Amino acid sequence: MVFANSKTDYQDLPAGAKAAQKQSGNTIPMVFVTTADGSESIRGISYDKLKNDIRDVDRELRKHLETVDVIGSSSGETEVADAAETSDAMLSEARAWTNSDGKTITAAVKAVNDTSVTFVINGNEVPYPLANLSADSRMALKELVNQ
Amino acid sequence: MKKSLLLLGVLASLPLVAKGDMRIPSSVYTMEEIEEAKAEALEEEEPLIFVYTDPGTS
Structure with missing residues (x-):
């Protein structure tokens, strides 16, 4: 809510x-x-x-x-998108990420820039501010980008 | 079932908001946290529910 x-x-x-x-x-x-x-x-x-x-x-x-x-406008593409979540197009397959409040979401990662990460959740791309992630999750993203 | 629980939670919280009481439960997102709310809603496969009001209204 x-x-x-x-x-x-x-x-x-x-x-x-x-x-x-x-x-x-x-x-x-x-x-x-x-x-x-x-x-x-x-x-x-x-x-x-x-x-x-x-x-x-x-x-x-x-x-x-x-x-x-x-779910939303892109849910009709969920099957295709779900497949894409596990493909090489993603930086990371779906895994748990934690925000600064300790809440956890499960998402694949499509892209990362200086200020935000693009998560893919149930086929939907969701931009998410890096500043709102926990230090551990930010570190994991940094390692992901540097691979 | 989750949808029902979510909705009941929203409706139960309305009197607080309508009275201008700013004690917003921690489970409620503000507009500054909209992307987090979307992420959670997508993950849980739930709709987004907005309570739209003026917190200064008594």
Whole structure:
């Protein structure tokens, strides 16, 4: 879940969240549900809906999520992309990486530059700031690049 | 099941946000951490859920 400040964060919202905002009226708080990559809107939930019966919202959204692709626009290429994750095109096959908060994600590595690493997760390329990785993970990436 | 738990977590947190209470749980990402949120959502095969509000609203 992502907290977005309506006064300062609108411009930084991904396209899917901006599209969901258009379905959500003008009253805050509101909730946007997007694909995992943020590219597509799944549902915008207005304050009125939240206020009227939050259980209905929960029930209806859960049902809807069973029918949609939550991964994102490139998920149709997952099979090809998954194969690519293990190919020579990747700097690294999928392995665990840890961020500075101790959270771990499993991702292949496609590219590394001075400030970010491009992870590949379930076929989706995700740029990730090097500064947010743990020292150990940054070191492992450095060794990977120097190989 | 994961989707349901995620959604219930979001909905349960709304009253805090709506009251302008800034005690955001550590499991909640801010917009500065959006790439981390995407990475986790993709790995978990879950949707991204945004709570959009003005934290100064009482």
